[in-house]
């Protein structure tokens with residue numbers, strides 16, 4: 262596998278011929294459960310919870326896409342650019358128990374996951390080669406779920422993923438024109454109109470975006486401006502509990518429509534890379550605003566003809582938010 266850059270969109274892609282599965286495909290026991298025989302390279306654990314040795318932990322992905330050793334060896338190939346897939350790929354085991362997911366675990370347990378995620382992001386950003394750290398979760402067969410155990414994944418890459426790059430560029434342009442954060446402006450207008458706001462919980466808000474890419478798309482954002490999740494995630498335990506509750510409740514709402522979803526955290530890139538050509542770094546603390554995006558997978562509403570070129574979402578945000586608000590929530 263290697264990384265190649267599309268010279269037109271300037272997006273990096275990871276590509277190569279997959280050698281396929283070499284080991285046994287079906288695992289008899291869950292490798293992430295407490296006491297599993299499968300060897301795990303543990304990187305970090307959350308602080309102990311009463312009665313259990315750990316509450317969340319981060320381990321090396323058993324078949325990593327990115328490898329921490331080596332140099333990127335970025336080089337030209339005629340007009341093209343390529344480099345080795347250097348970086349990190351971790352599995353964030355959210356809970357020692359096989360049946361405690363982000364929608365049915367306790368808020369304390371979810372807060373432990375958030376804290377560990379913040380620690381891992383900060384730690385990986387200390388590596389001067391790393392430009393961006395992604396945290397994401399795929400749940401459900403049609404969402405590309407890899408493991409049955411409650412897990413998220415973390416990748417640290419030497420490039421900023423495409424969607425985040427769009428957001429950084431757009432945030433910067435908006436800031437140049439208005440000297441305001443576009444996300445803060447969105448939050449203010451949504452709170453004022455109260456049409457697409459799903460729930461407000463302390464300093465956090467869940468909202469169905471004005472122009473959804475998929476039906477029931479939902480974002481979770483801090484209501485006060487902050488470019489970096491890992492700062493909030495580490496420094497303010499009270500905020501973490503509110504955020505944990507909002508994530509849990511939002512996922513319960515989404516699950517009233519579909520079990521399958523992608524969840525992704527968008528936070529600021531590494532500040533060790535004040536790259537002039539990227540151009541976004543100078544005002545990043547003012548013009549970027551971290552958030553979580555939840556993209557439900559509603560197979561019955563998928564249409565192949567959109568080819569992902571133009572998003573097609575046959576449920577308006579205004580209808581989606583009504584349905585999600587009425588979902589039955591426990592706790």
Ligand SMILES: [Zn+2]
Nearest residue numbers: 291294359410
């Ligand atoms: Zn398990």
Ligand SMILES: [Zn+2]
Nearest residue numbers: 442445486550
């Ligand atoms: Zn903001």
Ligand SMILES: [Zn+2]
Nearest residue numbers: 428527552554
């Ligand atoms: Zn985003």
